[in-house]
Amino acid sequence: MKREIGDFWRISFWMLIGSVVASLGASIGPALAQQTQGAHGNPVVHLTSAEMMTNSMGPPGSSVEAASLTGPWIRVSLPHATERPLAPRRTAQRTGIDAGAHQTTTWYRVRTDELQADPDTNSDTTSLYIVRWQGAGDLAVYADARLVYHRTFSPGLNMFLHQSLLIPLNQTTDVRPPRVILIRMDSESATRGALSSLYMGDSAILTSQYAVREWIEYQLPYLSSAAFLAVGFFSFAVWILRRREPLYFLFFAIAVLNAVRRWHFYPGLERLSVSDQWLGWITLNALAWQILALHLVFLQLHKRQHPWVTRGFLALAISSTVLTLPFLAGLQGALGVRPLAYLAMMAAAFVLAAVGLRDACATRSSNGLLLALWTTISLLFGIYDWLIAAHRIDFERYYLTPYAGMGLSFLLVFVMLRRYASAMGQVEALSAGLEQRVVSRETWLADSYRRLGEMEQRQAINLERQRLMSDMHDGLGSSLMSALWAVERGHFDEAEIAEILKGCIDDLKLTIDSMEPVEANLLLLLAKLRYRLASRFERSGITLCWEVEDVPALDWLDPGTALHILRILQEAFTNIIKHTRANEIHVATGTDDNGVVVVISDNGPGFSVERALGGEGRGLKNQRRRAEAIGAKIDWDSNARGSRLILWLPLRAAQSSAS
Amino acid sequence: MLRVAENSPIRVALVEDDLQSKGAVVAAIQACSTMKLVEIAATRAEGLLMLERAPADVLLVDLGLPDGSGVDVIRAAAVKWPDCGVLVSTIFDDEIHIMQAIEAGASGYLLKDSSAKNMLDEIRCVSEGGSPISPSIARLILKQFRRAHCAPQGAAPTSTPTPTPTPTSISTSPPKKSRSCSADETSLLSARETEVLELVTKGFTANEISEMMQLSRHTILTFVRRIYTKLKVTSKAEAIYEARNRGFLAD
Numbered sequence: 001m002k003r004e005i006g007d008f009w010r011i012s013f014w015m016l017i018g019s020v021v022a023s024l025g026a027s028i029g030p031a032l033a034q035q036t037q038g039a040h041g042n043p044v045v046h047l048t049s050a051e052m053m054t055n056s057m058g059p060p061g062s063s064v065e066a067a068s069l070t071g072p073w074i075r076v077s078l079p080h081a082t083e084r085p086l087a088p089r090r091t092a093q094r095t096g097i098d099a100g101a102h103q104t105t106t107w108y109r110v111r112t113d114e115l116q117a118d119p120d121t122n123s124d125t126t127s128l129y130i131v132r133w134q135g136a137g138d139l140a141v142y143a144d145a146r147l148v149y150h151r152t153f154s155p156g157l158n159m160f161l162h163q164s165l166l167i168p169l170n171q172t173t174d175v176r177p178p179r180v181i182l183i184r185m186d187s188e189s190a191t192r193g194a195l196s197s198l199y200m201g202d203s204a205i206l207t208s209q210y211a212v213r214e215w216i217e218y219q220l221p222y223l224s225s226a227a228f229l230a231v232g233f234f235s236f237a238v239w240i241l242r243r244r245e246p247l248y249f250l251f252f253a254i255a256v257l258n259a260v261r262r263w264h265f266y267p268g269l270e271r272l273s274v275s276d277q278w279l280g281w282i283t284l285n286a287l288a289w290q291i292l293a294l295h296l297v298f299l300q301l302h303k304r305q306h307p308w309v310t311r312g313f314l315a316l317a318i319s320s321t322v323l324t325l326p327f328l329a330g331l332q333g334a335l336g337v338r339p340l341a342y343l344a345m346m347a348a349a350f351v352l353a354a355v356g357l358r359d360a361c362a363t364r365s366s367n368g369l370l371l372a373l374w375t376t377i378s379l380l381f382g383i384y385d386w387l388i389a390a391h392r393i394d395f396e397r398y399y400l401t402p403y404a405g406m407g408l409s410f411l412l413v414f415v416m417l418r419r420y421a422s423a424m425g426q427v428e429a430l431s432a433g434l435e436q437r438v439v440s441r442e443t444w445l446a447d448s449y450r451r452l453g454e455m456e457q458r459q460a461i462n463l464e465r466q467r468l469m470s471d472m473h474d475g476l477g478s479s480l481m482s483a484l485w486a487v488e489r490g491h492f493d494e495a496e497i498a499e500i501l502k503g504c505i506d507d508l509k510l511t512i513d514s515m516e517p518v519e520a521n522l523l524l525l526l527a528k529l530r531y532r533l534a535s536r537f538e539r540s541g542i543t544l545c546w547e548v549e550d551v552p553a554l555d556w557l558d559p560g561t562a563l564h565i566l567r568i569l570q571e572a573f574t575n576i577i578k579h580t581r582a583n584e585i586h587v588a589t590g591t592d593d594n595g596v597v598v599v600i601s602d603n604g605p606g607f608s609v610e611r612a613l614g615g616e617g618r619g620l621k622n623q624r625r626r627a628e629a630i631g632a633k634i635d636w637d638s639n640a641r642g643s644r645l646i647l648w649l650p651l652r653a654a655q656s657s658a659s
Numbered sequence: 660m661l662r663v664a665e666n667s668p669i670r671v672a673l674v675e676d677d678l679q680s681k682g683a684v685v686a687a688i689q690a691c692s693t694m695k696l697v698e699i700a701a702t703r704a705e706g707l708l709m710l711e712r713a714p715a716d717v718l719l720v721d722l723g724l725p726d727g728s729g730v731d732v733i734r735a736a737a738v739k740w741p742d743c744g745v746l747v748s749t750i751f752d753d754e755i756h757i758m759q760a761i762e763a764g765a766s767g768y769l770l771k772d773s774s775a776k777n778m779l780d781e782i783r784c785v786s787e788g789g790s791p792i793s794p795s796i797a798r799l800i801l802k803q804f805r806r807a808h809c810a811p812q813g814a815a816p817t818s819t820p821t822p823t824p825t826p827t828s829i830s831t832s833p834p835k836k837s838r839s840c841s842a843d844e845t846s847l848l849s850a851r852e853t854e855v856l857e858l859v860t861k862g863f864t865a866n867e868i869s870e871m872m873q874l875s876r877h878t879i880l881t882f883v884r885r886i887y888t889k890l891k892v893t894s895k896a897e898a899i900y901e902a903r904n905r906g907f908l909a910d
Contacts, residue, residue: 527861527863546863
């Protein structure tokens with residue numbers, strides 16, 4: 001992608017250079033043509049002077065009497081421009097109806113003595129090549145007083161159209177070329193008439209000369225303008241799909257305006273379907289809007305705002321459009337306002353180029369810089385053309401603004417392509433970056449998950465260790481320790497030691513049991529406890545009455561809480577077996593509003609709950625501590641006929657489920 | 660399964676490598692007039708060899724043998740000594756090992772720290788066709804049957820409570836392709852068997868259950884044996900079905 005851009009850059013650079021060279025070449029073309037023709041040696045005469053007179057006549061006739069042209073004939077050098085009549089505007093405004101009275105007819109007369117000298121039947125026919133002319137209304141050419149060419153042009157069109165003319169003077173080679181050529185030109189009183197130098201002689205040479213000029217001056221810009229228009233419509237389609245990018249619409253607008261603006265360059269010599277006034281209005285204001293559109297393109301490219309400049313351009317475009325409306329100003333008025341409008345637009349173009357250049361430099365936008373530079377060049381071209389039109393410099397020179405349009409179209413296409421390519425590049429880079437970010441994010445996430453898992457595992461193991469340790473401290477550890485002391489003291493009762501060790505094994509088994517999932521099933525937990533303690537009950541000869549009923553699931557049951565419950569109840573059974581003479585234990589379960597109740601009752605002689613809780617024994621206090629740790633409540637109830645332990649367990653987890 | 664003659668002593672075989680455990684069993688049985696220790700093996704290999712000889716009524720097997728797992732001996736015993744009741748001898752009745760043993764064909768288990776009386780009671784119970792059970796094991800069996808029942812392509816060969824279906828009868832009856840979870844989940848276990856298991860998980864003893872269901876204690880213990888057999892059959896059928904699915908076995 002980058003290489004393509006580079007290639008495009010190079011091509012565009014060379015085309016820029018090429019177009020500048022071509023423009024320069026075009027402007028010095030006539031001089032070169034003159035030289036080649038001299039070297040050729042064929043009978044082609046370049047006429048750089050003529051006799052001229054003016055009068056006021058009706059429409060041209062098929063022939064003209066030399067006598068009717070009384071003169072005075074003045075020798076003028078060609079190209080020649082008539083002087084601008086004084087105060088024409090006022091006259092035109094006053095009497096718009098009788099247009100003929102305000103037309104000036106200018107006559108140019110040249111003699112063809114050089115061509116007469118050496119008649120050669122092998123050579124080609126003779127033609128007259130008028131490089132450029134300016135007039136309004138009729139143009140008529142007489143050869144030896146006989147009309148050979150006549151066209152009536154739109155006065156408005158003639159403001160611009162200065163097309164070359166190639167007029168055959170004789171149809172066959174056996175006839176001598178005419179001796180005297182008369183060129184009759186009508187012009188609006190408000191405008192100047194003008195005539196370039198003339199070429200006369202060999203038709204083949206003049207035809208090729210004419211064709212080259214025709215190609216360079218009209219067909220090339222015409223074709224490029226059409227091509228640009230096509231790109232413009234494509235751009236418009238893009239804009240329809242992507243409304244968020246006004247640049248595409250601006251490209252389209254500029255392409256259309258460019259084509260419209262050049263309109264007066266391209267039509268043939270025939271009258272147009274649109275009236276002269278409207279044509280003039282359209283082409284003039286197309287420039288104003290084009291300036292505005294280009295300005296907006298700059299703003300888009302540079303991401304800058306110049307509200308006052310934008311408003312100024314908008315005001316110029318609107319006011320020019322309104323003021324030059326044909327039915328408001330009339331033809332004469334339009335002709336008068338038009339130069340002013342051109343001056344204003346030239347100033348606007350200057351501002352456009354200046355602002356564009358400054359922003360392009362400030363934002364380092366190569367696209368903007370290219371366009372701004374080209375605008376500057378176009379402005380220079382415009383001034384040059386204006387000088388030609390105003391007859392300040394050689395009237396025969398090529399107009400350069402059509403090439404400015406060509407260059408502009410090329411540059412805009414180029415800018416679009418670059419933007420497109422860079423957008424594609426950005427998308428690629430973005431997706432590549434995104435992929436990379438996703439990958440790194442994934443690894444990071446996996447890593448942090450792993451670390452989190454490890455941490456949780458460490459913490460879980462630590463918690464479990466603390467739990468088992470505290471349990472060991474209360475039960476298994478102290479039991480084993482007392483067995484050890486008894487053995488060490490040497491006076492141990494075997495049965496007692498065996499009982500302690502059995503208790504230790506039970507403790508261990510219960511600890512392991514507590515870790516087996518009970519699935520929130522309290523009865524299963526109680527069942528396991530009973531199963532483990534079955535042999536002890538059997539040995540002690542106590543009857544166990546199992547009177548449990550189904551209770552709701554306790555979702556908070558986990559190894560920690562399960563062990564607390566097991567220990568509380570184990571302690572209760574141990575106490576009954578050890579400290580009472582009970583021979584019957586009842587275990588029952590029940591449900592109250594928001595909890596589950598386990599009741600263990602015996603038929604022993606009873607004990608003082610207050611003393612047991614306040615005294616030296618740790619049993620009851622341990623049970624209470626464990627109950628509190630799981631958000632449960634424990635209560636005792638004892639009299640001479642028996643004792644009762646009531647353990648209340650909440651349905652839902654309490655504030656802390658683990659000790 | 661039952662002894663030929665009621666008054667002849669219960670012949671007990673033992674596979675145990677731990678000397679003390681062995682001693683405790685030997686002492687307990689020798690002190691009992693209705694039992695006779697006929698075979699003693701200390702390794703897996705010896706245990707398997709022992710199965711080639713005349714069958715005993717009850718076989719006690721320790722799972723952790725020096726040259727392998729006692730489960731292999733249990734599995735072989737189920738084939739070689741089909742009428743012999745196998746008890747797993749263990750220090751702690753952890754569910755995983757016990758379930759493994761039951762699936763291999765064990766009829767129950769014996770805790771090594773139980774008293775001599777207890778031990779003889781259990782041996783007698785097994786010899787009479789009963790089996791011991793704990794709440795944990797009951798819970799696991801219930802869970803297992805529910806899962807097997809709900810498995811989309813489970814292989815339940817039969818729901819009739821035939822005591823010992825042979826492996827051949829299983830492989831010839833094609834497994835059902837699929838079963839619905841919503842069907843009665845006791846299609847494998849009978850309603851009474853399920854009831855027994857549920858009561859065990861609630862902490863009731865065999866005696867209490869027999870009173871509640873108005874059956875003899877012996878009947879309850881035979882229910883448990885039957886449940887163990889079904890568990891073995893289910894797990895075996897599942898294994899066969901799985902193997903067939905994976906192409907390890909020809910249809």
